[in-house]
Amino acid sequence: xxxxxxxxxxxxxxxxxxxxxxxxxxxxxxxxxxxxxxxxxxxxxxxxxxxxxxxxxxxxxxxxxxxxxxxxxxxxxxxxxxxxxxxxxxxxxxxxxxxxxxxxxxxxxxxxxxxxxxxxxxxxxxxxxxxxxxxxxxxxxxxxxxxxxxxxxxxxxxxxxxxxx
Amino acid sequence: xxxxxxxxxxxxxxxxxxxxxxxxxxxxxxxxxxxxxxxxxxxxxxxxxxxxxxxxxxxxxxxxxxxxxxxxxxxxxxxxxxxxxxxxxxxxxxxxxxxxxxxxxxxxxxxxxxxxxxxxxxxxxxxxxxxxxxxxxxxxxxxxxxxxxxxxxxxxxxxxxxxxxxxxxxxxxxxxxxxxxxxxxxxxxxxxxxxxxxxxxxxxxxxxxxxxxxxxxxxxxxxxxxxxxxxxxxxxxxxxxxxxxxxxxxxxxxxxxxxxxxxxxxxxxxxxxxxxxxxxxxxxxxxxxxxxxxxxxxxxxxxxxxxxxxxxxxxxxxxxxxxxxxxxxxxxxxxxxxxxxxxxxxxxxxxxxxxxxxxxxxxxxxxxxxxxxxxxxxxxxxxxxxxxxxxxxxxxxxxxxxxxxxxxxxxxxxxxxxxxxxxxxxxxxxxxxxxxxxxxxxxxxxxxxxxxxxxxxxxxxxxxxxxxxxxxxxxxxxxxxxxxxxxxxxxxxxxxxxxxxxxxxxxxxxxxxxxxxxxxxxxxxxxxxxxxxxxxxxxxxxxxxxxxxxxxxxxxxx
Numbered sequence: 001x002x003x004x005x006x007x008x009x010x011x012x013x014x015x016x017x018x019x020x021x022x023x024x025x026x027x028x029x030x031x032x033x034x035x036x037x038x039x040x041x042x043x044x045x046x047x048x049x050x051x052x053x054x055x056x057x058x059x060x061x062x063x064x065x066x067x068x069x070x071x072x073x074x075x076x077x078x079x080x081x082x083x084x085x086x087x088x089x090x091x092x093x094x095x096x097x098x099x100x101x102x103x104x105x106x107x108x109x110x111x112x113x114x115x116x117x118x119x120x121x122x123x124x125x126x127x128x129x130x131x132x133x134x135x136x137x138x139x140x141x142x143x144x145x146x147x148x149x150x151x152x153x154x155x156x157x158x159x160x161x162x163x164x165x
Numbered sequence: 166x167x168x169x170x171x172x173x174x175x176x177x178x179x180x181x182x183x184x185x186x187x188x189x190x191x192x193x194x195x196x197x198x199x200x201x202x203x204x205x206x207x208x209x210x211x212x213x214x215x216x217x218x219x220x221x222x223x224x225x226x227x228x229x230x231x232x233x234x235x236x237x238x239x240x241x242x243x244x245x246x247x248x249x250x251x252x253x254x255x256x257x258x259x260x261x262x263x264x265x266x267x268x269x270x271x272x273x274x275x276x277x278x279x280x281x282x283x284x285x286x287x288x289x290x291x292x293x294x295x296x297x298x299x300x301x302x303x304x305x306x307x308x309x310x311x312x313x314x315x316x317x318x319x320x321x322x323x324x325x326x327x328x329x330x331x332x333x334x335x336x337x338x339x340x341x342x343x344x345x346x347x348x349x350x351x352x353x354x355x356x357x358x359x360x361x362x363x364x365x366x367x368x369x370x371x372x373x374x375x376x377x378x379x380x381x382x383x384x385x386x387x388x389x390x391x392x393x394x395x396x397x398x399x400x401x402x403x404x405x406x407x408x409x410x411x412x413x414x415x416x417x418x419x420x421x422x423x424x425x426x427x428x429x430x431x432x433x434x435x436x437x438x439x440x441x442x443x444x445x446x447x448x449x450x451x452x453x454x455x456x457x458x459x460x461x462x463x464x465x466x467x468x469x470x471x472x473x474x475x476x477x478x479x480x481x482x483x484x485x486x487x488x489x490x491x492x493x494x495x496x497x498x499x500x501x502x503x504x505x506x507x508x509x510x511x512x513x514x515x516x517x518x519x520x521x522x523x524x525x526x527x528x529x530x531x532x533x534x535x536x537x538x539x540x541x542x543x544x545x546x547x548x549x550x551x552x553x554x555x556x557x558x559x560x561x562x563x564x565x566x567x568x569x570x571x572x573x574x575x576x577x578x579x580x581x582x583x584x585x586x587x588x589x590x591x592x593x594x595x596x597x598x599x600x601x602x603x604x605x606x607x608x609x610x611x612x613x614x615x616x617x618x619x620x621x622x623x624x625x626x627x628x629x630x631x632x633x634x635x636x637x638x639x640x641x642x643x644x645x646x647x648x649x650x651x652x653x654x655x656x657x658x659x660x661x662x663x664x665x666x667x668x669x670x671x672x673x674x675x676x677x678x679x680x681x682x683x684x685x686x687x688x689x690x691x692x693x694x695x696x697x698x699x700x701x702x703x704x705x706x707x708x709x710x711x712x713x714x715x716x717x718x719x720x721x722x723x
Contacts, residue, residue: 014344017293018281025286066468072290072310075344 004055006035007081008157009065010165011050014073015041023050023074026067032056036089036154047075049165051156080157080165087157090129092117093139096146097124105145112138123148168297169328172261173198173205175304178336181205181232183223183588184261185216189236190276191325192263208588208617211609213240215581217247218607220258222585224251226543226565226593228381230311231585234261238276241322242283246575248318249287253572254402255379257316259307260284266326267295281322289317290345294324297332305337314347315466316379347465351480351487359437359461359478360494366435368503369395372418375402375571376440376464376484383407383564385488386439392492394500396507398426400441401556404567409560410540415507416516416560419447420708421553424514425507427706427714430455432506439463440484443473444572453713463487514719516557518702525675527551527626527698531558533679534596534624537686542594543568543586547579547603549633551626553704555598577606580623584610587619594622594686601627601655601695611665614691622685623693625658628700636703640721652700662693672696 013019020039027034035053042049054061061079068077097105102124109116109126112134118125128138132155139150159165166174172195176184183206188196199207210216213235220231231251235244241262251258265274281293290310292303300323307319363369377386383406390397390413397407398415409416415426427449430436436458441447448454454474462469462476463484470479480487518528531554534542540560545568546552552569561567568586570578583597597604604625614621629652638646659669668690672681678696685692706717 017295018285018291021282022285029286063468063472070466070468072342072345 004057005081006053006055007061007079008085008087008155009052009054010078010080010157011052011068011074012042012076013048013050014075015046015048016073019048019073020050022071023052023068026064026071027052027054030056030060030064032060032064036152038154038156040156051154053155078165080159084160085157085165086160087131087155088129089132089135089153089155090127091135091139091150091152093126093128093142093150094148095124095126095142096122096148098122101145105142108141114138166332166334167194167328168300168330168332169195169198171297171300171332171334172304172323172328173202174334175301175336176232177202177204179304179308180229183208184232184234185210185219185223185585186234186261187213187216187236187240189240189263191265192234192236194325194328195234195263195323208613210581210584210613212607213243214247214577215584215607215610215613217244217258217260218250218575218578218581219585219588220260221247221251221256222545222568222582223589224256224258224585225568225582226586227589228565230308231256231258232261233258235263236276237263237265237280238278241280242278245283245287246573248284248320250570250573250575250578251318252287252289254570255316255375256318257311258318259311260318260320262320262322264293264322264324267324268326270324280320284320287318288320291320291322293322294327297327297330300327300332301335302337306340306342309340310342310345314345348467348481349483349486351463351482351490355478355480356487356490357494359480360491362435362459362461362478363393363437364495364498367500368432368434369393369500370429370433370436370458371395371397371407372400372430372436372438372441373397373403373406374400374439374441377403377406378440378564380440380465380484381564382439382485382488385485385492389488389492389495392497393495394498394504395437396429396504398422398429400444400447400571401569402571403441404556404569405561405564406440408562410562413504417556418714420449421557421704421706423516423557424706424717424719425510427708427717428510429507431457431713431715433458435459435461437461437463438476439488440465442469445473448473449708449712449714449716518705521699522675524699525672525678525696527554527628527702528558529675530624530626530678530696530698531555531598533682534598535559537679537682538594538596542566542596543590545569545579545583545586545595545597547597547599548574548576549600549603549631550628550636550704551598551600551603551632553633554626559598576603580604580607580621581610583621583623584614584619587621588617596622596624599623599625600632601625601629601658602631602651604658608661611662611667611691611693615666619691620689621691624682625693625695627655627658627695627697628702629655630700633704635701639701639703639723644723658693658695662691667691667693670694
């Protein structure tokens with residue numbers, strides 16, 4: 001057994017009912033915790049792409065990847081953990097903001113190239129986009145003001161350059 | 166035509182001859198169309214589990230896709246064990262389930278069960294048909310997926326309104342599934358490497374399983390074994406892949422395998438594994454499995470490679486095609502020293518039991534069955550001691566003549582599977598070797614066998630216990646027989662048989678075993694032969710849980 005590491009898997013799947021359940025079930029069966037999962041349509045209307053971030057040891061992950069490939073509705077699976085990719089996640093953070101703290105938070109938002117989407121009397125909603133570590137950092141810094149709610153989309157990726165993901 | 170008519174037509178085009186099942190509310194129109202079909206016969210079972218196992222048994226003996234059908238809700242959920250059984254043993258079946266109208270889906274309607282969701286982890290693929298256009302395509306794809314690559318069960322869930330809709334029949338021209346492309350031909354370089362390793366081996370061993378049988382690669386296995394003088398051991402699923410009466414056969418390996426087969430695995434320097442999956446019942450303690458061997462693994466399923474055991478040369482593809490190529494690469498060879506050692510082990514540590522004249526030993530009964538049939542019958546088993554004694558003492562000569570629930574270990578499998586087998590091979594002698602526990606899990610199928618005049622023979626090794634569990638309780642749980650005593654509640658099985666209109670025999674003495682079996686095997690009716698055997702006989706040898714293959718228990722004294 002190797003030590004658990006975080007892997008990013010992408011799967012090109014048929015856009016058919018049940019396919020998400022089939023994929024998620026395979027990870028669950030092997031005791032994988034899905035850290036994040038993002039699904040969306042692709043350039044082809046009958047295909048969807050999933051980006052799945054999981055944590056697990058390499059041997060088990062190889063097994064899961066093979067099992068995923070066996071699913072009839074899964075067209076292609078790749079582990080792109082080691083591949084040069086562009087990855088992004090979008091997060092909405094609702095944070096406490098007293099009028100006295102507002103400018104401080106706005107400054108922080110600027111530094112992170114985040115956006116303020118909603119201003120209320122005692123709170124702000126901030127949109128931050130980026131790689132996961134950037135979002136984690138933003139979340140840490142906002143904690144002291146009191147985070148009311150967070151919604152993260154999960155990571156989406158594409159392989160850099162002309163090659164296909 | 167209606168959806169139901171289209172469905173029947175689509176199945177006729179697949180060459181379906183028989184369907185096992187039970188009707189119910191939402192599938193009445195479908196059964197009505199099946200009733201009119203001149204090509205498809207419907208065999209009514211008495212429980213849907215029986216239908217699924219019968220379809221499985223039919224598929225195993227014929228090599229065709231078996232079909233079963235059930236109504237929505239409880240009918241469908243009753244199929245689940247049978248579907249899972251086919252999944253674990255890689256048997257091609259198509260299960261059709263009725264479903265409530267699409268407008269009622271998801272509303273907890275009467276007899277609604279999400280069978281599509283329930284069976285997701287135990288099917289190779291499944292369909293919930295939501296438009297009539299999907300119907301015939303689903304059928305064509307389902308049969309294709311079930312039968313190709315690594316075979317397995319496919320489920321089609323059919324809402325009632327889809328079956329009733331008017332629909333212009335369209336037979337799909339070709340099946341194009343971009344996510345499903347089974348590998349058939351093996352990698353050339355890998356085959357060359359395997360041939361070289363095998364050619365230079367000093368103590369080679371062939372380890373063959375169910376994959377050889379489903380690929381129809383038994384002749385190639387034999388050719389390879391004989392030309393290279395390689396001994397062969399088979400798994401439970403691989404019985405019949407190589408004649409167990411052959412000089413080079415070591416019989417079955419694993420938990421209740423032969424001493425010499427297990428010892429051979431530990432001593433071999435090269436193991437060629439074909440159509441096997443290194444199951445825990447085969448390997449024993451996995452770290453100690455085949456410690457001296459370099460392993461070549463041929464399998465159609467890439468996910469089986471390196472799943473349980475690391476292998477040196479994996480070759481993915483169809484066993485028949487790969488073995489044919491492999492045979493071209495090798496030169497005949499002799500392994501006198503190695504085979505001499507194995508022959509010595511066979512003599513020194515044979516499969517054995519202490520026979521008695523006062524009571525009937527279950528092993529003796531199986532030996533008699535083998536002797537009377539000459540190993541030419543189709544043998545089905547239930548699960549437990551009966552299964553292991555049958556595996557040890559009934560030596561299979563031919564492929565597709567051994568039907569046993571290997572992966573799932575389903576008590577109640579054998580009898581309905583025997584019904585399916587008899588339907589698929591009407592002229593064959595089909596025997597279910599059963600225990601008194603297992604047979605009661607699907608005994609209602611006596612009605613099916615009698616109604617359809619199927620001369621299946623059920624031999625009950627009646628010891629009044631859930632015997633395999635009792636054996637473990639005796640050996641590892643201080644003889645505390647928790648919930649394993651059956652004797653006090655057992656019926657008179659011969660009378661049960663007679664009540665159904667079958668023939669029933671009771672055997673209490675050793676001298677009556679062979680004559681009664683002979684009489685029953687010649688009888689044209691469904692027969693139950695209830696043989697009261699020694700109550701506390703144990704299956705030996707045994708590799709205890711967590712032990713290595715060469716740490717077998719060969720004798721047991723309390």
